[in-house]
Structure formats: C-alpha cells, structure tokens
Amino acid sequence: MQTALILQNIQKLIALTEEEKSFFLSLLKYKKIKKRQYLLQADDICRYEYFVLSGCLRSYYVDEKGQEHVVQFAVEDWWIGDMRSFFTQTPAWLNIDALEETEVLMLGKEAINELYQKVPAFERYFRIRIQNAFVAEQQRLAQSYSKTAEKRYLDFRERYPQFEQRLPQVQIASYLGITPEFLSALRAKLAGKR
Amino acid sequence: MQTALILQNIQKLIALTEEEKSFFLSLLKYKKIKKRQYLLQADDICRYEYFVLSGCLRSYYVDEKGQEHVVQFAVEDWWIGDMRSFFTQTPAWLNIDALEETEVLMLGKEAINELYQKVPAFERYFRIRIQNAFVAEQQRLAQSYSKTAEKRYLDFRERYPQFEQRLPQVQIASYLGITPEFLSALRAKLAGKR
DNA sequence: AAATTTTCTTAAACCAGATTAAGAATGTGT
DNA sequence: ACACATTCTTAATCTGGTTTAAGAAAATTT
Numbered sequence: 001m002q003t004a005l006i007l008q009n010i011q012k013l014i015a016l017t018e019e020e021k022s023f024f025l026s027l028l029k030y031k032k033i034k035k036r037q038y039l040l041q042a043d044d045i046c047r048y049e050y051f052v053l054s055g056c057l058r059s060y061y062v063d064e065k066g067q068e069h070v071v072q073f074a075v076e077d078w079w080i081g082d083m084r085s086f087f088t089q090t091p092a093w094l095n096i097d098a099l100e101e102t103e104v105l106m107l108g109k110e111a112i113n114e115l116y117q118k119v120p121a122f123e124r125y126f127r128i129r130i131q132n133a134f135v136a137e138q139q140r141l142a143q144s145y146s147k148t149a150e151k152r153y154l155d156f157r158e159r160y161p162q163f164e165q166r167l168p169q170v171q172i173a174s175y176l177g178i179t180p181e182f183l184s185a186l187r188a189k190l191a192g193k194r
Numbered sequence: 195m196q197t198a199l200i201l202q203n204i205q206k207l208i209a210l211t212e213e214e215k216s217f218f219l220s221l222l223k224y225k226k227i228k229k230r231q232y233l234l235q236a237d238d239i240c241r242y243e244y245f246v247l248s249g250c251l252r253s254y255y256v257d258e259k260g261q262e263h264v265v266q267f268a269v270e271d272w273w274i275g276d277m278r279s280f281f282t283q284t285p286a287w288l289n290i291d292a293l294e295e296t297e298v299l300m301l302g303k304e305a306i307n308e309l310y311q312k313v314p315a316f317e318r319y320f321r322i323r324i325q326n327a328f329v330a331e332q333q334r335l336a337q338s339y340s341k342t343a344e345k346r347y348l349d350f351r352e353r354y355p356q357f358e359q360r361l362p363q364v365q366i367a368s369y370l371g372i373t374p375e376f377l378s379a380l381r382a383k384l385a386g387k388r
Numbered sequence: 389a390a391a392t393t394t395t396c397t398t399a400a401a402c403c404a405g406a407t408t409a410a411g412a413a414t415g416t417g418t
Numbered sequence: 419a420c421a422c423a424t425t426c427t428t429a430a431t432c433t434g435g436t437t438t439a440a441g442a443a444a445a446t447t448t
Contacts, residue, residue: 083329126321127324131277170396181396181438362424373405375427377426378428379405411427414425417420
C-alpha cells in the first residue's frame with residue numbers, strides 16, 4: 001500500500017508524530033476497481049470516504065427525468081464521497097464509479113470517530129478540507145448563475161488542464177451543466193476563432 | 195447581550211462547561227445595524243463571522259455585468275460571513291448588508307483561534323456546521339442544474355415559509371437565480387392555477 | 389480486420405427564461 | 419396629505435441552451 005501520497009496531503013495541514021501516522025494508516029483499507037465499477041450507489045449507505053491513489057472517479061446523481069449530473073471528479077490526491085450519507089448514515093443521493101481503473105484508500109465512519117478521539121488534530125484537518133470544499137462549491141454555484149456556458153468551459157479548461165485530455169466530453173459537459181451537443185458546438189466555435 | 199440563543203445553538207452539537215461558556219461569550223462582540231447598512235463590503239477583509247440575534251441579513255456578490263446575486267439570507271439563529279476571506283484574510287468577494295434592523299454577535303479570527311486552542315470541542319462545532327453548509331450548497335447547485343425555476347421556487351417556499359412573507363421578491367428572485375419579472379410571472383401563473 | 393459499442397459532431401426546431409419598457413401599487417419620509 | 423422612492427406586474431421581443439435526429443469517428447471486443 002502506497003502511503004506517501006496521503007500522509008503528504010495531510011501534513012500540509014496538520015503535523016503528525018510517527019505514532020499518529022501509523023495509527024492513522026492502520027485505520028485505512030485499500031481497494032482497486034476497474035473502469036465502470038461502483039464504489040457507491042444511490043440509496044445505499046456511504047460507509048467510507050475515499051482517497052484516490054491512482055486513476056479517476058466521479059460522483060453523480062440521477063434527476064427525476066433520469067438524467068445524470070456529474071457532481072465531482074476525483075483523481076490522484078483527492079477525496080470523494082457522499083458527505084451527508086457518510087456522516088448521518090442515511091441513504092446516499094450520489095453514485096460513485098470509476099472512469100479509469102482506480103486505486104483508493106478507504107476511511108470508515110467508526111475509523112474516523114476513533115481518529116477524532118485519539119488524534120484530535122484530524123478534526124482540524126477535516127474541518128479545513130471541508131471548508132475549502134464549501135468555498136469551491138459556493139463559487140461554482142455563483143459561476144453557474146452569472147457566467148455563460150462558454151465562460152464556464154474556458155474557466156474549467158484553465159483550472160483543470162489535465163481533465164480536458166483525460167475525461168470524455170460527455171462527462172465534462174455534465175459537470176458544467178450543459179448537454180454534450182452544446183459543448184461540442186462550443187468547441188467548434190472556439191476552435192474556429194483561433 | 196442576549197446569549198441564550200447562541201449557546202443553545204452550540205450546545206445542540208457539543209457540550210460545554212460553565213467556564214467554557216463564559217470564555218466563549220467573552221470573545222464575542224455585539225453590534226446593531228439599521229436596514230441597508232453594511233457589515234462587509236467586497237474587497238475588504240472579512241474580520242468576523244456573524245451570528246444573527248434578530249433581524250435579517252443577506253450576502254451577495256456583484257458579477258462582471260454589475261448584477262447582484264444573493265448567496266445567502268441569515269435570520270435569527272444563523273451564521274453568515276465570507277468564509278474564504280475570513281479564514282485566509284484575503285479580500286472578500288461577498289457583500290453583507292441588512293434587509294431589516296439587525297442585531298449580531300461577532301466572532302473574530304484571533305478569537306476563533308484562541309477558542310480552538312482553549313476549547314478544542316469548537317473545532318468540532320465548526321466542522322459540523324461547515325459540513326452541513328457544504329451539503330446544502332451541493333444540493334442547491336444540483337437543483338439549479340436539474341430543476342426549473344418554478345420547481346425551485348416551490349421548493350424554496352416549502353423549505354423557508356417564513357422568508358416568503360418577510361423578504362422582498364427581488365431578493366428571493368436573486369437567490370433563486372432568476373429575474374424579478376420572471377418570478378412575478380411565475381407567481382401569477384401559480385396563483386391562477388389554484 | 390470485422391463487428392459493435394462508445395464518443396463526438398452538425399444542424400434544425402424549439403423553449404425556458406432574459407431583456408426591455410411601461411405602468412400600477414405599495415411604502416416611507418416630511 | 420403629499421411627494422418620492424421602492425416594489426411588483428404585465429406583455430412583447432429576443433437569446434442561450436435543449437431536444438431531436440442523423441451520421442462520422444474513434445475505441446473495444448471478437
């Protein structure tokens with residue numbers, strides 16, 4: 001199990017002793033899944049938060065008309081999960097599946113509670129992490145209200161240049177809240193301009 | 195200074211001793227502002243998180259075209275602020291002003307750090323609070339992508355029945371991401387239906 | 389390398405919601 | 419009670435993005 005990545009991620013926000021590190025690592029489980037396999041399906045209970053070691057996951061929900069909407073992508077060094085389901089142990093509204101073969105580390109609900117108790121600094125780590133996620137989400141909502149799809153796509157490309165190549169356009173379109181047809185038309189227009 | 199409300203709010207999530215309570219209260223400042231006065235203006239640094247004792251605040255940002263977009267309303271028993279600006283002490287993107295005469299309790303950045311140090315349970319309180327805010331924001335974004343304005347308005351009315359009466363329609367429209375004209379038309383249509 | 393599935397493109401018809409503009413109703417200060 | 423600002427309504431026109439449909443290109447499977 002490769003642990004350097006996750007420890008490094010955590011130590012950007014809090015300091016850990018060797019003991020604390022190995023205690024934390026002892027709480028994690030490892031899993032490898034293939035493309036198109038699921039880590040979570042809607043209406044199940046989300047039992048883990050997932051940290052991606054390699055590969056790429058997405059979370060999405062299905063609306064009343066049966067349409068899929070991508071909520072988040074997670075590549076190496078990112079966490080993903082259904083936070084509400086995980087913390088309240090209620091049925092998930094999100095699905096999480098793999099867009100590539102993916103390796104994850106899993107942190108369960110009891111594990112995280114033990115962690116908070118034995119190493120309170122983790123309370124801080126997760127607070128800061130969620131704080132950042134909240135701010136990002138708030139700004140994404142703001143952009144969806146005040147910017148056109150074209151501007152949002154350009155912003156997306158600038159912010160996540162890796163994703164542009166790595167992800168199918170259908171997924172990007174869904175994340176941006178537009179149809180793949182319209183994204184395709186946008187790309188044609190932008191390519192023509194240059 | 196009325197303190198029952200905020201203590202009650204906190205004690206729903208964490209337990210406090212009498213000592214901890216009075217230490218916490220000693221960190222707070224009180225302020226009363228009139229309708230249309232500002233607690234924060236964009237590009238200033240957000241120095242406090244605000245807890246509303248009475249009245250009503252809103253946070254909003256101004257987009258490139260000069261249009262205002264309401265991000266949040268805060269009535270009694272709610273917190274409001276510009277989280278990114280507050281935690282990183284960088285210029286705010288939000289404005290916060292009063293829609294009614296409003297009383298707030300203010301918690302500053304140094305105060306909160308002292309609090310985390312002396313009463314670590316507050317780390318937990320704010321983690322849970324932000325966690326809930328994040329989940330709510332995620333779902334608001336999802337709704338903005340998958341539901342029509344009509345559905346969002348109906349959901350809003352159901353979720354915050356108090357707000358319907360209390361807030362001007364322009365503000366509600368802005369919060370929902372639509373124009374006041376369109377909201378007015380929606381209301382006419384819905385009233386006709388019944 | 390052929391067959392099948394998945395992904396991407398193009399274009400026409402359509403629609404939810406914006407914009408513009410004008411007037412009506414309500415509130416507020418003097 | 420009056421004037422003035424703010425809030426709300428109605429209706430015509432316009433637009434960013436959806437829907438539908440069909441085909442082309444690329445990736446996977448056999």
